[in-house]
Amino acid sequence: MMMLKHSIIFSLSLAVISINAYAANVAPSQLPPASIAIENAPQFIAIAFDDNTLVDGQNWVLNQWGKRSNPQGNGHSGTFDGQSIHTTFFNTCEAILINNEQSTNTGHVKETWYQANLLGHEMGNHTLNHWHGLDFTEAQWQEQVDACQSAMNKPFEQIDPEFPSNDDGINAKAVGFRSPYLEYNDALLAYLNQAGFKYDASIAEGYDATHHAGNQYWPYTLDNGSPGADIVASWGIKPPVTQHAGLWEVPVYAFTVPDDATAKQYGIHYSLRSKILEKMSWFDTQSGKIESGDYNLFYMAGLSGPDVLAILKYNLDKRLAGNKAPMTFLAHSTHYDEQMDQWAPTSSSAAERRQALEAFLDYALSKPDVRIVSHLELVNWMENPQALPAKCRAVIWKKDTAYMNNETVQYQGFEWKAKWWSYNEIPQENNGGAWQALEECRE
16 A cells, blocks of 8 residues: 555534634645544545435435445444434525526425434535536625525425425434535635534545545645645646635535456446547546536446446445545435436436445445445534454354363454453453453454
């Protein structure tokens, strides 16, 4: 493994900070926070869904996330052991206003958002109208952000779900924001900070030439600016940003498309990079980097479900073998709704796209260190980081086996040392027993 670059983590707070207080100054780093060893860091996956204007697509998300839980681990809430998996819905709030330009069934969309909120999923702000905002002033950002906050924050009191009033909301206040089309500027970040938002999720990371799927930055605060924003500013794509104390950035990380030899390990026996280049002439086949979003992969690159599944698996495996920086995925619940196949057909079907994401959820959750969380849960963990226990090194205790004095075994999340010869005595805390608990560990 290439040597990881060290950077200083400033004064990481051990308490969860309120959304109106400044968070700790956490500089971009390729190492986990609070000096947690890479081996003991959870492997976070934060899949978020933007827009959320079609009910069937979002209900599919709620159904699939509701079926699954994080690995049991040792039962610690601080590392989400055994807890329900959550996602973030970055909502375009016009969809819950009557007579909206998107022609959505306002009542049904509003009901779905409300149910998602009740189920513990995060409601994020994606502006009112989903307009291009690269040249917005702070006042324009304020208008779009505040109108979305207002629409969601009203009480949910609708009597007729088919014909709700604009006075009805979903009882939710967003603390996280993603800009439409990932078009941000410094005025946006300044307003988010002023308005008490906890984090932004609009800036891309991973395009540094030295970065790959196994050594990207962990989330950071914008006290020190943003390396990712600096890179795209140097390309002339987006304006530069300055420092914004205490505002977290949860990046949209670049994925690495596996090379031809590696792709075969994931069941792909043709060149994924060449396939993407046929659709995206600007794609860099040398680095294989591409935005980690379903629109880019399924629609712009025209990839199949198995293609995207291979890319998802590969990037997770590289993180697990690397520095375990969180893996984010910018998805759209509408892309998993069958109506999209009529409105915006592509080489994959909604059923195929759903199957790919379902298979990835199962693959990811088969890894003991993986934790699938919302963006807010990830940021809260960054503010109060908790390590996974060290991996168990001893052999597993077995029935009908004799153990000598000082032999060590692992059993039910602990390592144990024999105080004397024992046979068929289960390791447990017992002053008169043969076993002494050494330390908690994970298999």
